[in-house]
Amino acid sequence: MHLPDKRGYFGEFGGKFLPETLVPALRELEIEYGKAKRDPKFLKELGFYRKNYIGRETPLFFAKRLTDFVGGPKIYLKREDLAHTGSHKINNAVGQALLALRMGKKRVIAETGAGQHGVATATVAAKFGLECDVFMGEEDCERQALNVHRMKLLGTRVIPVSSGSKTLKDALNEAFRDWVATVGHTYYIFGTVAGPHPYPMMVRDFQSIIGNETRKQILELEGRLPDYLIACVGGGSNSIGLFHRFYNDKKVKMIGVEAGGKGVGTKFHSATLSCGRPGVLHGAYSYMLQDKNGQVLPTHSIAAGLDYPGVGPEHSFYKATGRAEYHAVTDSEALNAYHLLTRIEGIIPALESSHAIGYVLKNRKRFRSGEIVVLNLSGRGDKDVGRNI
Amino acid sequence: MSAGISKQANRIDEKFSILNGERKKNLIVYITAGYPDLAATEKIIYALDLAGADIIELGIPFSDPVADGPTIQESGQYALKKHINLAEILKFASKVKPNISAALTLMGYYNSILQFGLERFASSCAENGIDGIIIPDLIPEESAKLLKAAKAVGVKVIFFLAPTSDAARIKLVAEKSSGFIYCVTVAGITGARTALPDFRKYVARVRKFTDKPIALGFGISDAKLLRKVLKHADGAIVGSAVIKVITRNLHKKDLAEKTGSFVSQLRKGMNRPR
Numbered sequence: 001m002h003l004p005d006k007r008g009y010f011g012e013f014g015g016k017f018l019p020e021t022l023v024p025a026l027r028e029l030e031i032e033y034g035k036a037k038r039d040p041k042f043l044k045e046l047g048f049y050r051k052n053y054i055g056r057e058t059p060l061f062f063a064k065r066l067t068d069f070v071g072g073p074k075i076y077l078k079r080e081d082l083a084h085t086g087s088h089k090i091n092n093a094v095g096q097a098l099l100a101l102r103m104g105k106k107r108v109i110a111e112t113g114a115g116q117h118g119v120a121t122a123t124v125a126a127k128f129g130l131e132c133d134v135f136m137g138e139e140d141c142e143r144q145a146l147n148v149h150r151m152k153l154l155g156t157r158v159i160p161v162s163s164g165s166k167t168l169k170d171a172l173n174e175a176f177r178d179w180v181a182t183v184g185h186t187y188y189i190f191g192t193v194a195g196p197h198p199y200p201m202m203v204r205d206f207q208s209i210i211g212n213e214t215r216k217q218i219l220e221l222e223g224r225l226p227d228y229l230i231a232c233v234g235g236g237s238n239s240i241g242l243f244h245r246f247y248n249d250k251k252v253k254m255i256g257v258e259a260g261g262k263g264v265g266t267k268f269h270s271a272t273l274s275c276g277r278p279g280v281l282h283g284a285y286s287y288m289l290q291d292k293n294g295q296v297l298p299t300h301s302i303a304a305g306l307d308y309p310g311v312g313p314e315h316s317f318y319k320a321t322g323r324a325e326y327h328a329v330t331d332s333e334a335l336n337a338y339h340l341l342t343r344i345e346g347i348i349p350a351l352e353s354s355h356a357i358g359y360v361l362k363n364r365k366r367f368r369s370g371e372i373v374v375l376n377l378s379g380r381g382d383k384d385v386g387r388n389i
Numbered sequence: 390m391s392a393g394i395s396k397q398a399n400r401i402d403e404k405f406s407i408l409n410g411e412r413k414k415n416l417i418v419y420i421t422a423g424y425p426d427l428a429a430t431e432k433i434i435y436a437l438d439l440a441g442a443d444i445i446e447l448g449i450p451f452s453d454p455v456a457d458g459p460t461i462q463e464s465g466q467y468a469l470k471k472h473i474n475l476a477e478i479l480k481f482a483s484k485v486k487p488n489i490s491a492a493l494t495l496m497g498y499y500n501s502i503l504q505f506g507l508e509r510f511a512s513s514c515a516e517n518g519i520d521g522i523i524i525p526d527l528i529p530e531e532s533a534k535l536l537k538a539a540k541a542v543g544v545k546v547i548f549f550l551a552p553t554s555d556a557a558r559i560k561l562v563a564e565k566s567s568g569f570i571y572c573v574t575v576a577g578i579t580g581a582r583t584a585l586p587d588f589r590k591y592v593a594r595v596r597k598f599t600d601k602p603i604a605l606g607f608g609i610s611d612a613k614l615l616r617k618v619l620k621h622a623d624g625a626i627v628g629s630a631v632i633k634v635i636t637r638n639l640h641k642k643d644l645a646e647k648t649g650s651f652v653s654q655l656r657k658g659m660n661r662p663r
Binding site (some may be wrong): 007015016017018019020021022023024025078131163164169173176177179181182183184279280281283290292293294295296386 | 475
């Protein structure tokens, strides 16, 4: 699949909707990224850091006791929680930091929700000697305090955002506002597959390592492709990272799991694809949660990394074309999954990833024995310990 | 220039018309619709008109205004809490327009307009006395459908340029923008500033590609900066500085008068009769 097109569209979704001031920077990024991904030196460097710094490849782990508990399909966990810094976010942060260096930028900024992308960015900034500011909603600073501490330890300035709902969307707004004013010397390490072109494409490419490895690993382990790929969806980077490589494997079903919060029938959720409709938010035309006048709605999720009213345009395209299906799992279902996996596999999953596990637990009957399910364990749950129980 | 249902000349063109070989200079004033409420906005508009604002830019509040600094953000959030919406603002425009001599434009983020419906929006603008529309998160490449709809009904679509814009961008924006070109003074967001970078070369660079009117905006906070801007540009846009006056006088009886007198002070600095 050769999407997006030159204008950054996945079907009808994507594009560039942002202030004129940023257009030259995005164009420069597009050109530079286009060169980098064909440059053997860049790819070699990226490969080096993937292996020796992130610790890839991450295992595809057969979860025997979870499999027994569910009592149907064989369940494999793609262990992105074992990547350096504890989540898949580092895959993208390393790639973009190398790009920032290539472009001669001295300062990087990022937005963060759960703090995983913030920590990943702070980490690469420390590693490569870049000045780093991370924008984080005030509410998220509180509920993900451990990650705030980690970022500060890494030498990053964490800027709490008090506008709007004080969560991820507002952190994004502030990051854009900063970037408009500092674009000359600052590189914006965007954390998910949303935003204006070329970010959805570029972040997907850096995250596709998840699916590339998974495909190879499952073929080695099982001699065939999985029946299901399941991953949580906030902005959508870990899920696209897993799904993308399987796009043309039409028999492989893809399920994106959104944050159902207190229930999709309430106002307290972040189930953008399940409950939203297309519009323009943060630079792209994609599904979003909005009222009838196009005002962005407040969201809720127990998982800060899913608490976002938008979603990447490639997911909107997958939904519109039926390539993937999207469902919601509530806070309490995710919490149950969090506890269960911890107790029976000895793996504490991030609350975000717990949504994907929650889907399988909730829909056991859907899966048959002999089927193979790959769950993306996008991050580890240390950051969540002590606040949710 | 305008075609379609609106036969009379667009008021923005009139404001920027050329008199004795020189283009008229314009003071463009931004206010947030519904801040603090529409009744107050109406009085403020009349006061601005009386004070000599040539073009009044009426902001459509949006939940996530990425191009705006805290002053305008907060005014918009205030208005949104009172559930202001685009349909109401358009209706409101048709009420005030016959009573003013200023041109009237709307400024709003793209999603508000997209959800309203692009064609419906363009024709509603024409029907309700809106002369032009300004959308800070819409670039010419993404605007084909709106441009077509606006052109058909004689409504101007004003695009932006920035100090970061290169020759190719300037060419494109100059071609697509109508009414005037909105040049932001600084790479950044809206907000009153005490000093501005030297914009002479920047304005000259834009002039090389177009003879369309050029208005500078972002950061222009007082008569001194305004004078400086208008030495080189055809128009100056003042927003946050005006909103600050509104905020200071929010619950006072003479809110409109105070806002008017601030703008009237600015107008005096322009050395040009209306």
